[in-house]
Amino acid sequence: MRKFAVVTDSASDINHEAAERLGIHVVPLHITAEGRDYRDGVDIQIDEYLDLMQTTKELPQTAAASPAEFVDVYRALIAEGYTEILSIHIARELSSTIEMPLYLAQEVFKDVRIKVIDSYSATVGEGAMVLEAAAIAEAGGTMDEAIERVLAIRDTAKIHFIPDNLGNLVKGGRASRAQHLATSILNVKVVIEVGEKGCIEVAHKAKGLRNAIAFMVRRLASRSQELGALTYYKLHTRSAKAIRMLEKSLETEGPDATCGGIATIGPCIATHVGEGAVGLLSYPASLHSPLLDDVDMFLEAAI
Numbered sequence: 001m002r003k004f005a006v007v008t009d010s011a012s013d014i015n016h017e018a019a020e021r022l023g024i025h026v027v028p029l030h031i032t033a034e035g036r037d038y039r040d041g042v043d044i045q046i047d048e049y050l051d052l053m054q055t056t057k058e059l060p061q062t063a064a065a066s067p068a069e070f071v072d073v074y075r076a077l078i079a080e081g082y083t084e085i086l087s088i089h090i091a092r093e094l095s096s097t098i099e100m101p102l103y104l105a106q107e108v109f110k111d112v113r114i115k116v117i118d119s120y121s122a123t124v125g126e127g128a129m130v131l132e133a134a135a136i137a138e139a140g141g142t143m144d145e146a147i148e149r150v151l152a153i154r155d156t157a158k159i160h161f162i163p164d165n166l167g168n169l170v171k172g173g174r175a176s177r178a179q180h181l182a183t184s185i186l187n188v189k190v191v192i193e194v195g196e197k198g199c200i201e202v203a204h205k206a207k208g209l210r211n212a213i214a215f216m217v218r219r220l221a222s223r224s225q226e227l228g229a230l231t232y233y234k235l236h237t238r239s240a241k242a243i244r245m246l247e248k249s250l251e252t253e254g255p256d257a258t259c260g261g262i263a264t265i266g267p268c269i270a271t272h273v274g275e276g277a278v279g280l281l282s283y284p285a286s287l288h289s290p291l292l293d294d295v296d297m298f299l300e301a302a303i
Contacts, residue, residue, distance in 0.1 A: 001080070001081060001083075001138040002067070002084065002094070002140075003045040003084065003137065003140065003141070003142055003143065004084035004085060004086055004137055004142070004143035004146065005025065005028065005077045005082045005084070005085045005158075006022075006024050006025065006085075006086050006087075006088070006130060006133050006134045006137055006146075007024075007025045007026075007073055007074070007086070007087040007088070007101075007119065007139075008024060008025070008026055008027070008063060008078070008087070008088050008089060008126070008127075008130040009027050009028070009029055009064075009089050009090055009097050009124050010026055010027065010028045010029050010039075010040040010041045010266065010267075010268065011025065011029055011040075011089075011090040011094075011095065011097070011123065011126060011235060011266065011268045011269060012026070012088070012090070012119075012122075012123070012124075012126040012127035012130050013063070013123045013124055013264065013269070013298050014026065014055075014125075014127045014130060014131060014262055014297065014298060014299070015138060015188065015267035015295075015296045015297060015298055015299055015300065016041070017296065018131065018295050018297055018298075019146065019166070019206060021051065021128060021295065022134035022135065022136060022137075022138055022295070023137065023138070024130060024131070024132065025077065025273070026041065027065045027069050027070055027073055028040045028041055028042045028061060028063070028065060028069070029063065029064060029090075029095070029097065029125065029268050030062070030063040030065065030066075031044070031049070031060050031061070031062050031063075031067055031267055031268065031271065032061045032063065033052055033053075033056055033060035033061075033134065034052075034056055034057075034058060034060075037121050038267075040062075040266065040267050040268050041267070043264065044267060045267075045301075046237075046264050046266055046267055046270065046299055046301045047301045048236070049270065050237065050238055050270065050275050050301075051269040052066075052078070053063050053271070053275065059271065060271050062095070062268045062271050062272075064091050064095060064096050064097040064099075064100065065097065065100070065301050067100050067104075068102055068160075069072075070086050070100050070277070071108070072103065074104060074112075074114065075245050076110055076239075078109065079114055082112070082114065083112050083113060084113045084114075084115075084143045084156055085112065085113070085114045086115050086117070086133055086137075086143050086147065086150075087114060087115065087116045087117070087131065088103045088116075088117045088119055088126065088129050088130050088150060088184075089101060089117070089118065089126070090119060090122045090126055090196025090198075090268075091118060091119060091120050091121055091194075091197060091198050092118050092119075092125075092197070092198065093120075093197050093198035093200075094120075094122050094200075098116060098118055099133075099168050099261065101116045102116050106199055111223060113143070115143065115147060117129075117147070117150055117151070117154075117216075118197070118198075119154060119198070120154055120194075120196070120197045120198045121152075121154070121157065121159065121194055121198055121264050122268075123159070123197065123235065123263075123266065123269045124159070124233050124265075124281045124298050125157050125158075125159045125194060125281055126159060127263075127297065127298055128153060128233075128283060129150045129153050129154060129157075129279060130298075131295075131297050132146075132149050132153060132287065132288065132289055132292070133146040133147075133149060133150050133293055134293050135291040136149060136289065137156055138145050138291060139289070139291060140153065143201065149287060151255060152284075152287055153283050153284075153287050156180070156227060156281035156283050156284050157281065157282065158193070158194070158219075158223060158281070158282055158283070158286070159193070159194040159235075159254060159279060159280070159281045160191055160192065160193050160194075160203060160216045160219060160279055160280050161191075161192050161235065161265075161273060161275045161278065161279025162172050162189050162191055162192070162209065162212045162216065162242070162277060162278050162279060163190065163192065163273060163274055163276070163277045163281075164239070164242075164275065164276030164277060165274065165276075169263045173186070177274055177288070179229055182272055187213070188205050188206065188207060189205070189206050189208060189209050189212035190204075190205055191203045191204040191205070191206065191212050191216055192200055192273075192279075197284045199274035203215075203219070204216075208247055209241075209245060210249075212243050212250055213242070213246050213278070214253075216246075216279070216280055217246070217250055217252075217253045217255070217280075218233060218253065218255060219249075220253075220282055221253050221254075221255035221256075223282055224239040224255045224256040224257050225256070226284075227284050228256070228284060228285070228286065229256050229257065229258070229261050229284070229285040229286070230255070230256065230257035230258070230282045230283065230284060230285055231257070231258055231270055231282065231283060231284070231285045231287075232257045232258070232259055232260065232281060232282040232283075233259070233261055233262070233263045233280070233281045233282075233287040233297075233298065234246055234247070234259065234261075234262045234263065234278070234279075234280060234283060235259050235262070235263045235264070235265055235275060235277075235278070235279045235280065235298075236262070236263075236264065236278045236279070237265045237270045237274065237275050237276060237277045237299060239275070239276045239277060239278045240263075242276065242277075242278035243262065243278060245278075246280075257282060257285075258285060260288070260292075260293075260295065260297065260299070261297065262300070263281070263297070263298030263299065263300075264298065264299040265277065265279075265298055265299075266299050
């Protein structure tokens with residue numbers, strides 16, 4: 001048995017097979033669409049969900065897991081004999097999800113050590129921390145070693161993404177209608193950065209998708225000069241054209257970075273960024289475990 005267990009929520013967008021292989025316990029978030037409740041990654045998968053969003057009249061609503069769902073996971077792990085649990089979750093700035101693990105760790109499961117970490121991120125940024133922690137557990141490492149690795153990634157990882165349009169961000173209250181109208185009329189693409197503690201910030205505005213992608217890749221190259229060799233992942237919500245543009249720009253720029261693969265943004269975050277988004281996650285290669293090199297780390301969907 002591993003020395004500690006790893007728990008996360010489904011906003012981490014981890015590939016189901018990778019989670020099972022590495023012993024990661026994923027608590028599903030909830031999505032309400034057209035009056036029906038879906039458990040993210042259980043009742044609905046990303047391709048099906050993107051199709052559903054095209055037909056819904058109103059933006060689906062996302063919600064944290066229920067207290068019972070977290071209690072069940074923690075109790076099961078304790079019953080298996082775990083006395084240490086590392087629980088890594090979507091940024092508090094983006095969701096209230098982390099509040100329940102914090103409460104349970106402090107008030108309910110006092111006889112075991114449950115360390116709850118705010119990833120200050122979501123989707124593959126959160127997922128990278130979870131997977132790297134699980135790789136340490138798989139290799140027989142301690143929870144303190146995993147915590148150190150997770151915090152180091154949190155301090156240095158960066159996500160940039162470009163939504164196809166700001167429609168869903170407007171509906172979700174994260175962008176104004178004026179911004180949406182202006183960018184649509186002028187064909188301006190907005191590069192979004194997941195900033196301090198998970199805040200969503202505008203990093204750049206560019207004329208057209210190609211220029212927005214070029215900016216994003218230049219930022220990756222700049223980060224590699226600052227931090228040294230990087231591991232990076234391309235992320236998207238079913239955006240073949242944007243992925244091709246991104247790959248061409250990466251070839252041209254040639255940053256000191258190794259691609260770990262293509263990741264699909266899962267249903268919860270796709271609710272807000274919409275279909276056609278494209279982005280990059282990067283963090284120092286020195287913080288990446290070789291144990292993950294043959295693992296399909298993140299969700300995959302049609303491009």
